[in-house]
Amino acid sequence: MATLKELSRVEERFVGGHRLCAGCGHGISVRMILNAVEDANVVVGCATGCLEVASTIYPYTAWNCSFIHNAFENAGATISGVEAAYRALKKRGKIDRDFKFIAFGGDGGTYDIGLQSLSGAMERGHNIVYVCLDNGAYMNTGIQRSSATPTGADTTTSPAGKVIPGKQQPRKDLTAIMAAHNISYAAQTAINNWQDVHKKAKKAIEVEGPAFLNVLSPCPRGWRYNTPDIVQITKLAVETRFWPLYEVENGKWKLNYKPKKYVPVEEFLKPQGRFRHLFKPGNEHLIKAIQEEVDSRWLALLERCGETPELPPR
Amino acid sequence: MTPYNPFNRNFGTGTRTKAVRPDMKWHELTRAGNIYEPGNANTYETGDWRSIRPVWNKERCIHCLMCWRYCPDASVIAKGGKFETFDYKHCKGCGICAKVCPVNAIDMVPEDEIKKVKEANKDEE
Numbered sequence: 540m541a542t543l544k545e546l547s548r549v550e551e552r553f554v555g556g557h558r559l560c561a562g563c564g565h566g567i568s569v570r571m572i573l574n575a576v577e578d579a580n581v582v583v584g585c586a587t588g589c590l591e592v593a594s595t596i597y598p599y600t601a602w603n604c605s606f607i608h609n610a611f612e613n614a615g616a617t618i619s620g621v622e623a624a625y626r627a628l629k630k631r632g633k634i635d636r637d638f639k640f641i642a643f644g645g646d647g648g649t650y651d652i653g654l655q656s657l658s659g660a661m662e663r664g665h666n667i668v669y670v671c672l673d674n675g676a677y678m679n680t681g682i683q684r685s686s687a688t689p690t691g692a693d694t695t696t697s698p699a700g701k702v703i704p705g706k707q708q709p710r711k712d713l714t715a716i717m718a719a720h721n722i723s724y725a726a727q728t729a730i731n732n733w734q735d736v737h738k739k740a741k742k743a744i745e746v747e748g749p750a751f752l753n754v755l756s757p758c759p760r761g762w763r764y765n766t767p768d769i770v771q772i773t774k775l776a777v778e779t780r781f782w783p784l785y786e787v788e789n790g791k792w793k794l795n796y797k798p799k800k801y802v803p804v805e806e807f808l809k810p811q812g813r814f815r816h817l818f819k820p821g822n823e824h825l826i827k828a829i830q831e832e833v834d835s836r837w838l839a840l841l842e843r844c845g846e847t848p849e850l851p852p853r
Numbered sequence: 854m855t856p857y858n859p860f861n862r863n864f865g866t867g868t869r870t871k872a873v874r875p876d877m878k879w880h881e882l883t884r885a886g887n888i889y890e891p892g893n894a895n896t897y898e899t900g901d902w903r904s905i906r907p908v909w910n911k912e913r914c915i916h917c918l919m920c921w922r923y924c925p926d927a928s929v930i931a932k933g934g935k936f937e938t939f940d941y942k943h944c945k946g947c948g949i950c951a952k953v954c955p956v957n958a959i960d961m962v963p964e965d966e967i968k969k970v971k972e973a974n975k976d977e978e
Binding site for chain 1: 882888892897916925926935939942945948949952
């Protein structure tokens with residue numbers, strides 16, 4: 540494991556001057572992942588989303604590497620096409636350098652709109668890495684619900700009112716869907732633990748064949764928490780088991796972090812404005828339902844990872 | 854200036870060698886809106902978004918580089934594995950660096966206070 544001192548010597552591939560909001564989780568995640576590439580040449584593709592519209596406003600680009608522009612639904616298809624073209628040219632001896640291929644997508648462009656092209660790219664077995672930066676809604680267009688939005692969250696298309704308390708449906712488990720493609724590597728990680736992100740990004744890049752990373756990347760605007768607390772809020776998501784850290788390597792599930800203590804999911808919901816309505820009197824059953832969902836998902840995950848399915852001690 | 858010809862497939866490629874500038878006319882722009890200079894967002898300054906400014910405290914800093922790791926704007930410049938300086942041209946003042954610092958070596962100071970101090974210093978001169 541490289542230290543920060545060594546990593547800080549790696550060339551910056553996502554430079555300042557992009558127009559992401561102050562304190563955006565995407566900037567942190569992208570810098571961590573591209574830092575793990577180290578000296579290799581890299582080609583980046585980006586599905587439409589906050590990251591894409593904020594980093595490549597013509598005539599500027601924040602990407603200090605090759606970048607290919609995409610529509611919302613085809614980041615997986617484009618990057619697999621680029622990879623196939625690269626392999627063909629390499630075979631004919633027209634390219635002599637080695638390249639790595641990374642696609643970034645938000646949760647809207649991955650969970651919903653880009654799922655078919657991503658699924659195709661994974662099935663065809665291209666040597667690519669797809670990174671989903673999950674901030675739990677379509678933040679770019681004004682915080683609309685996506686299938687990554689957690690139950691009970693207040694968004695502009697699932698507003699919390701007198702009758703309906705935010706989003707009704709549970710969240711889609713995309714990492715498990717990707718693992719079901721039997722790809723070389725699929726992992727879920729969060730930026731509060733940079734060693735974990737670095738290790739998983741490095742593994743994903745080095746592995747032969749398709750790899751998928753799901754990174755929890757908080758959005759201060761959409762989640763409505765105090766901007767500097769980004770690490771604390773991500774840590775709470777991991778500690779409350781809302782966002783477990785695990786990886787699936789060639790079909791083998793492995794849990795990377797097991798909280799030592801039982802932390803109720805309220806701790807994660809409380810600092811966020813999008814869940815404020817859940818703490819009004821009379822809404823206790825909603826929090827209880829969210830807690831039950833989190834617990835049942837955690838037990839199912841433990842079983843998949845071959846560990847004893849039990850909740851952490853209170 | 855090349856006259857516009859829709860059949861000229863290389864139209865606009867004259868700018869391949871130079872950077873695209875915001876003040877260029879439409880016919881001077883690159884074909885398909887390509888950008889040939891990677892990382893040129895560096896020339897775009899987002900520092901004026903900032904309302905609070907991170908100020909580095911040299912005595913307290915232990916050069917752990919957590920601020921460098923968690924800066925979304927690549928505005929913490931590390932040189933030779935050590936904290937060098939803040940890039941105030943791009944720092945948006947989010948305050949994450951001050952929060953992740955384990956020894957509180959970064960203070961967030963409101964910009965107008967810095968302005969007042971500067972003005973006071975000017976008056977003395």
